[in-house]
Amino acid sequence: xxxxxxxxxxxxxxxxxxxxxxxxxxxxxxxxxxxxxxxxxxxxxxxxxxxxxxxxxxxxxxxxxxxxxxxxxxxxxxxxxxxxxxxxxxxxxxxxxxxxxxxxxxxxxxxxxxxxxxxxxxxxxxxxxxxxxxxxxxxxxxxxxxxxxxxxxxxxxxxxxxxxxxxxxxxxxxxxxxxxxxxxxxxxxxxxxxxxxxxxxxxxxxxxxx
Numbered sequence: 001x002x003x004x005x006x007x008x009x010x011x012x013x014x015x016x017x018x019x020x021x022x023x024x025x026x027x028x029x030x031x032x033x034x035x036x037x038x039x040x041x042x043x044x045x046x047x048x049x050x051x052x053x054x055x056x057x058x059x060x061x062x063x064x065x066x067x068x069x070x071x072x073x074x075x076x077x078x079x080x081x082x083x084x085x086x087x088x089x090x091x092x093x094x095x096x097x098x099x100x101x102x103x104x105x106x107x108x109x110x111x112x113x114x115x116x117x118x119x120x121x122x123x124x125x126x127x128x129x130x131x132x133x134x135x136x137x138x139x140x141x142x143x144x145x146x147x148x149x150x151x152x153x154x155x156x157x158x159x160x161x162x163x164x165x166x167x168x169x170x171x172x173x174x175x176x177x178x179x180x181x182x183x184x185x186x187x188x189x190x191x192x193x194x195x196x197x198x199x200x201x202x203x204x205x206x207x208x209x210x
């Protein structure tokens with residue numbers, strides 16, 4: 001290294017003040033301490049900002065996840081509700097169709113029953129008409145047979161008409177008994193004549209064969 005010019009070497013000691021090494025070390029230490037504190041403060045500030053950012057990001061992510069979960073739950077519930085409504089509507093349709101089929105079947109059965117009843121009623125009316133016709137015919141025949149038999153009996157027994165025997169004496173004795181109640185001896189004469197008349201009539205009938 002080239003040596004400085006003699007002029008500079010001569011004047012340099014006269015221009016530089018004496019150095020206090022202790023003070024210089026203290027200042028350097030203070031500067032270093034101040035720099036370290038500023039750096040630490042800056043790092044703390046950066047770290048705090050980073051934490052706030054991470055917290056905000058985590059909060060945003062958590063809110064987003066919560067919203068997504070809520071949306072998913074709502075979608076599931078909406079789908080379940082729609083499925084429930086769909087099943088309810090389907091059940092109502094099935095019930096309505098079942099009731100319609102039942103009503104149709106009942107109407108058909110009722111119509112068949114009415115048709116069967118009308119058929120039975122017509123059959124019964126026909127049977128009743130036949131029975132009435134048979135009854136009328138039987139009554140007519142029976143009546144005719146009765147009248148014919150009655151006429152035959154009357155014609156057969158007409159000649160055997162019974163006339164009261166000793167009617168005059170019979171009337172007299174009955175009148176006597178009524179007028180003389182409890183005194184039958186008073187009517188004995190008429191009673192004897194009545195018995196004689198009856199005996200004569202029997203004997204006469206036996207002789208004539210009538």
